[in-house]
Structure formats: C-alpha cells, structure tokens
Amino acid sequence: MIIAALIFVFSIAAFLQFFIWHCRSILASSRRVELSDRVREVTGIQGGSFGAEDFSRLVQLVRLCPERGDDQGEIRAVGTYYNLLDFFGRMARPAIPSVAAWAEQERVNCSYFAAVALDRRISYSRDLFTQQVADRL
Amino acid sequence: MLGPVDYVLWLASFLLEVFVVVCAVRSKSFLSHLSLNLYMLAAAVVTVGQYVSIQRFGFQSLQYRYYYYYSESLLTIVMFCVIIQLYQHVFVEMNVSRYIRSAAAILLLATAFFSYAVVRENKDHLTSRFVVELGQNLHFCGVVLTYLLWGAILKLRETRTRLIQLVLALGVYFSATAGTYALRNLFPGLQESVLRWVPPLIGTWLPLAWAYTFSKVPEDARLTTARLLVRAR
Numbered sequence: 027m028i029i030a031a032l033i034f035v036f037s038i039a040a041f042l043q044f045f046i047w048h049c050r051s052i053l054a055s056s057r058r059v060e061l062s063d064r065v066r067e068v069t070g071i072q073g074g075s076f077g078a079e080d081f082s083r084l085v086q087l088v089r090l091c092p093e094r095g096d097d098q099g100e101i102r103a104v105g106t107y108y109n110l111l112d113f114f115g116r117m118a119r120p121a122i123p124s125v126a127a128w129a130e131q132e133r134v135n136c137s138y139f140a141a142v143a144l145d146r147r148i149s150y151s152r153d154l155f156t157q158q159v160a161d162r163l
Numbered sequence: 164m165l166g167p168v169d170y171v172l173w174l175a176s177f178l179l180e181v182f183v184v185v186c187a188v189r190s191k192s193f194l195s196h197l198s199l200n201l202y203m204l205a206a207a208v209v210t211v212g213q214y215v216s217i218q219r220f221g222f223q224s225l226q227y228r229y230y231y232y233y234s235e236s237l238l239t240i241v242m243f244c245v246i247i248q249l250y251q252h253v254f255v256e257m258n259v260s261r262y263i264r265s266a267a268a269i270l271l272l273a274t275a276f277f278s279y280a281v282v283r284e285n286k287d288h289l290t291s292r293f294v295v296e297l298g299q300n301l302h303f304c305g306v307v308l309t310y311l312l313w314g315a316i317l318k319l320r321e322t323r324t325r326l327i328q329l330v331l332a333l334g335v336y337f338s339a340t341a342g343t344y345a346l347r348n349l350f351p352g353l354q355e356s357v358l359r360w361v362p363p364l365i366g367t368w369l370p371l372a373w374a375y376t377f378s379k380v381p382e383d384a385r386l387t388t389a390r391l392l393v394r395a396r
Contacts (some may be wrong), residue, residue, distance in 0.1 A: 033342075033344075033345040041338035044309075044334030047391045048328065058289075100375075
C-alpha cells in the first residue's frame, strides 16, 4: 500500500511536469516569430504585448479565417493547456500567488501563440485571395 | 458493457498508431526511430487483438482481462527498447550504447523479480495480482528512466526539438499510466467508474503526440531546453 501511494504521488508530480514542458515545447516554436502589423491592426492591440485574457478572442478570430489544414491540432492542444492553466490559476490565486502568477505568464504565452496562428492564417487568406484574382485574370 | 465512446477511442488509437508509422516513413525517420515504430505497430496489433478478444469472450471475461494485462506488460517491455533507443540518440556522441543496454536489461529483470516478490506471499490470486503489480512497477520504472533521460537532455543541452518532444510525450504517458495503476492498487473500487476511462485516453495520447511530432516538427528544428524550465518572475 505504501509503495503504491509513493508511486502515485511521484507519478502525478512527474505527469504535471512532463505535461507542462511538452506544452511549452509546442509554444516555444511561436516565441521566436515576430508578429506583423496586420495582426495588431486586426486585433486592435497596438504596441504592447497580448494579455492572458486575449486568448479566446484571438482563437475566435483564427476560426473566422480559412483553415490552413495543418494548425488545427496545435491550436486545440494549446487551448486545452490554456484552460488547464486557467483552472490552476484560479485555484492557486488565494493560497499560492506565485503559482497563479506563473499560470498567468503561461496564458500570455498561449495568447501569443494564438496571435502567431492568426498571423499565419491572415497571410494564407491573402495568398488565397491573390491566387483567385490571378486565376480570374 | 461497451458503449460507442469505447469504440471511438479504440478506433482513434488504432488509426493514430498506424498514422505515426506513416508519418515516420514519410519524414524518412522510420529507421532512425525503429523501436518506436515497431512499438506503434505492435500497439496497433494489440488494439485489434483486444477488439477480437472482447467480441469473442466478452468484456467481463477472464480471457480478456489476462489478454489485456499481459499484452500491456509485453508492450511496456517493448517500450523499454524505445527508451533505450532514445537514450542512444541522446548519448550518440559518447559511445556508451553497450552500457545503456546492459543497465536497462538489469533494471527490467529487477522490476519483474521485485513484482514477483511483492505478491509471492498472496498465493491465492497470484497471477491476477502479479499482472497489476507488474504493470504498476514496469510503468513506474518507465517514469524513472524517462525522468533520467530528460535530466540527461537538460545536462547535455540537447536541442533537437523532435527528440525533446518524443521524450516529453513518453514522460506524460508513463507517469499517467503508472499513476493510474497505483490508484487502482490503492482503491480497487474506482476501476469500474473513473479509472475505466483513463487507460484508453492515455493510450490515445501517446500516438497523438508522436504523430504530431513526426508530422509537424521538422528533423532539423532546434529548441533551447532552458526555455522550457523558465519560471515566472
């Protein structure tokens, strides 16, 4: 019984760490991408960075654009991670503020990821539009 | 009694397992990750076997239970080969493959012996208790090995994104499975309710994460591991 309890505690701790690192490795791919002015224009966010609460709005905008077909899985995975962080952040806020602050920072990263996805979709839409115009001509 | 969700999860995990192999072949990574691809093929065969076993003997049958636990234990042993190969990828420049293989084999035998020793005194249900105990201990060994591998990746400042994501997905899989087995050992009553859904979901996670890695992450993609560990200021 004691061994099973120890294994359970260690496994849960390891699970949380591995899951967070895995999600961060997906988010890390977007951090190096510089956002275009188009996205800031579309989202109405000038100059400053995106906030944690912008994620849902950005995902809604992403869904309005034509699908590229290769980013749906990533967006869904990051969306799940965002919701988990939201839950943990709310739970931790009264008792462990440092964890709540960390969750908030992670949610900001999720928003940035969504903004990068939106930027790619806007570029894709423009390419599609240009192609259609060229075909008509 | 199985519902439509069970069948959907089954089908999804089978398709994803095959999809991982297809993605690996398409990205010309089949041979460089041979153990991983063989594991996925074996997992797909086991998934089909589980379906056949349920159709023939029923979900509550003893035959299905033995098939489930023993095939899971065998798959976990194949998974150890995957971990060994991932270790070899990480330590490729250090020429220590022989030592890694020996250490993993000793650990595997020690785990089986430990599991047998734990249930030896409970002789009335030796076989059924042994498989659960073995499953828990094998998966926990997997957690420890993956954790050590992750430590080595950090220490050696490994930057290959594909390798990093494969290892992290494996860590999620092993820790979730070991935790579920341990919970089943602690509270056997949960098996029929909550814990029934966890193994199929975890079983879907691993091929999903690996399929993502092979299809989306290019072979030459690089990532600084230190960025993953940064805490909030």
